[in-house]
Amino acid sequence: MTLGMMAAQVAAKAVDKDATVHKWHVFQHVREARDAVGATDRALAILNALLSFHPDTAFNGDSDLVVFPSNEQLISRANGMSPATLRRHLAVLVQCGLVIRRDSPNGKRFARKGPNGEIEQAYGFDLTPIVVRAQEFKDLAEAVVAERRALKLAKERITLCRRDIVKMIATGIDEAIPADWRGFQRAYENIAGRIPRTAPRQSYDAIAGELEALWLEVQNTLETFVNPHNENANESHSERHIQNSKP
Known part of the structure; x- marks a missing residue:
């Protein structure tokens, strides 16, 4: 028995x-x-099947939440899998603390009924962790969604910065604005070349930060030239255009 199984019990x-x-x-x-819980897709298919064997949609803390389907019933309701696969992923559910195994003396799953037909003792899989850990699972799910959104935003920052930097460098070169555009291009290519295909969100945040710093530097260079207070730069630029236009 693992610590997770003991904690669930x-x-x-x-x-x-x-x-x-x-x-x-x-x-x-x-x-x-x-992923945070440690469950596999197949294990979740089995959990879905186990939940479907309980007639109630609302689970109460004082309810009997033990279900006792046969392996054949579980395989059928879990969209089919081999008995070995079923056993392996049932073990995953137990190890993750999503269900608790309530074994009978002979290892069979069944319910012992009283004189009036009510269930006195059930042997099978106890779904009580679904009630006990409901808030924990909700918090984990919200954290996963928030992290996914943060990753998406980091990638969007990278895409926007790359687009703007390329356009600004092209503008600087086309307009013959005096600046180290080759240096900017090399800096951009160095950062862009380190963008991973798959990585933790923190890696994308770091790349986005570098690109934003370069974006600001290139932007400031262009703004310095077009700033009306920088008349010398504008006059020099105009003179070059006049000279280039002479036959």
Whole structure:
């Protein structure tokens, strides 16, 4: 038994009896945060199937949340997989603390009913962690979404800076504005050449910061030339245009 499995069992015993969660909302959060949780796509397909075997959509802290489908039923509802694959990914769910295994003495999954037909004891998979860890899964999912958005924004910063820098350098060269445009071009190519195809968001933020610094330097160079207070630069530029236009 892993520490994660032990922690899940301890938490299940301390579940808030008044807690109520929507099982499919929690499942969406788990799916969003699957990498942080440690679940595989196949394991989530099995979790989806396990949740579907419980008749209630709202899970309560004081409800009996043990489901006991056979392997054949699980395989069918999880869109098909080999028994070995099923066992492997069921183990993932248990190790991640998403479900708790409640084994019977003979290892079978079943429910023992009382004289009136009510379930007295069920052996199978306990879904109580869905209630106990609902807020944790929601927080993880929100963090994943926020990180994905931050990554998208970092890439957008890079794209915009690259576009503007290339245009500004081209303008400086075409207008024969006195500046080290080759140096700017080399600096740009050096940064652009280090943009990774796949990397953590922090790497893209660092590249975006370098490009923004270069963007500011190139922008300031152009603004210095077109600034009306810099009459000498403008006059020199005009003289070159006049000379170039003479036959």
